[in-house]
Amino acid sequence: MSVENLIILLYILVLSSYVGFELIAKVPPTLHTPLMSGANAISGITIVGAIICSNELGYTTVSKILGMLALILATINVVGGYVVTDRMLQMFKKKK
Amino acid sequence: MDLTILIQIAYLISSVLFIVGIKMMNKTPTARQGNIYSSIAMLIAIVATLIQVNVLTLPEMFACMLIGTVIGTYYAKKVPMTKMPEMVAIFNGFGGLASLFVAVSDYWLRSIEKGQDVDTITGISIILSVLIGGVTFTGSYIAFAKLNGNISGRAIVFKGQHPLNLALLIVSIIAGILLLLEPQMSMYMYILIFVSLLLGVLTVIPIGGADMPVVISLLNSYSGIAACFTGFILNNQVLIISGALVGTSGIILTQIMCKAMNRSLVSVLLGGFGQTTGTAGSNG
Numbered sequence: 001m002s003v004e005n006l007i008i009l010l011y012i013l014v015l016s017s018y019v020g021f022e023l024i025a026k027v028p029p030t031l032h033t034p035l036m037s038g039a040n041a042i043s044g045i046t047i048v049g050a051i052i053c054s055n056e057l058g059y060t061t062v063s064k065i066l067g068m069l070a071l072i073l074a075t076i077n078v079v080g081g082y083v084v085t086d087r088m089l090q091m092f093k094k095k096k
Numbered sequence: 097m098d099l100t101i102l103i104q105i106a107y108l109i110s111s112v113l114f115i116v117g118i119k120m121m122n123k124t125p126t127a128r129q130g131n132i133y134s135s136i137a138m139l140i141a142i143v144a145t146l147i148q149v150n151v152l153t154l155p156e157m158f159a160c161m162l163i164g165t166v167i168g169t170y171y172a173k174k175v176p177m178t179k180m181p182e183m184v185a186i187f188n189g190f191g192g193l194a195s196l197f198v199a200v201s202d203y204w205l206r207s208i209e210k211g212q213d214v215d216t217i218t219g220i221s222i223i224l225s226v227l228i229g230g231v232t233f234t235g236s237y238i239a240f241a242k243l244n245g246n247i248s249g250r251a252i253v254f255k256g257q258h259p260l261n262l263a264l265l266i267v268s269i270i271a272g273i274l275l276l277l278e279p280q281m282s283m284y285m286y287i288l289i290f291v292s293l294l295l296g297v298l299t300v301i302p303i304g305g306a307d308m309p310v311v312i313s314l315l316n317s318y319s320g321i322a323a324c325f326t327g328f329i330l331n332n333q334v335l336i337i338s339g340a341l342v343g344t345s346g347i348i349l350t351q352i353m354c355k356a357m358n359r360s361l362v363s364v365l366l367g368g369f370g371q372t373t374g375t376a377g378s379n380g
Contacts, residue, residue: 001218001331009336012333012336012340013324016338017344021344021345023118025122028124030124031122031123032352032356034127035349038117038118038130039316039342041138045342049198049332049335053198055157063204063205066201067197070201072161073164073191074164075164075168076164076168078138079172080168081172083168084180084183084187086131087177088177092127092128
């Protein structure tokens with residue numbers, strides 16, 4: 001990776017970290033667990049990396065198998081995460 | 097228009113939707129819609145990536161994603177409401193392990209299968225992603241087991257715990273540096289993986305069951321950071337943005353949760369304070 005490229009990526013990292021810090025404010029306690037669960041589903045974004053890694057052509061050995069395992073795990077994280085969060089939030093609506 | 101530009105635009109839209117989604121989840125009336133926004137963002141990112149890699153191994157990939165979807169949906173629907181924090185912990189652990197696998201996969205492809213040199217920046221990203229991903233995986237599993245009653249919810253403390261953790265951290269740093277110097281020596285990678293998994297167990301085991309929701313929130317933040325580093329490995333912006341978003345918002349949320357429970361983050365992390373045993377149930 002070139003240094004110029006690294007600098008651009010660092011810009012992205014720093015600015016999005018700052019946004020992340022600012023995003024969460026005065027959350028009512030009842031929303032703590034759903035918010036945690038929702039953020040957990042987002043952290044399954046590593047699925048993007050898994051797709052890239054499991055698509056290596058001509059290298060059908062270790063790296064590809066690891067990529068495919070990562071893809072299965074990340075999919076569980078993403079799908080399960082969103083479904084669980086939705087179930088929690090659904091419960092809220094009924095209460096209101 | 098060039099396909100790569102379209103993909104970059106899709107990543108941009110996805111990143112904005114993630115931010116809007118998290119923001120909306122701060123308030124009760126908009127929370128559910130916020131979650132849907134963030135799931136749309138995820139879908140856009142996945143589709144864009146599938147187009148980007150012009151999938152030549154599409155059937156296998158779809159098989160993997162189908163397996164993941166079936167398992168994820170099944171457990172997410174089946175779990176009783178009171179077991180939600182446990183479920184989040186398990187899913188989070190899988191996310192951490194996925195980041196570890198992505199990093200090891202990329203390392204293996206570059207240095208073992210292709211025999212290339214790994215440049216320092218990529219190397220450091222691989223090492224950090226493995227380390228944090230490994231800690232997230234075993235840490236989340238221990239948190240799950242404590243909440244679920246598979247192991248005692250009591251804080252397990254023993255003499256020399258902190259020095260041991262510090263020593264393991266130093267070992268992992270040394271293994272990381274050696275791996276940077278000699279990327280072809282896969283032995284260092286094995287050591288790194290082993291130590292990271294062990295660290296995850298040792299850092300969560302001294303924390304009492306009642307503090308587990310806070311720990312899960314913190315580990316969730318870790319898995320975001322791990323995903324962020326995989327973004328540096330693969331030079332992928334959407335991974336860096338959403339990883340960083342989860343990483344930092346997760347830390348703030350952890351702090352808020354600590355405050356709500358009248359605990360300080362430091363005392364939770366150092367462990368041994370939360371001697372209150374029993375299951376912590378749901379936190380919300």
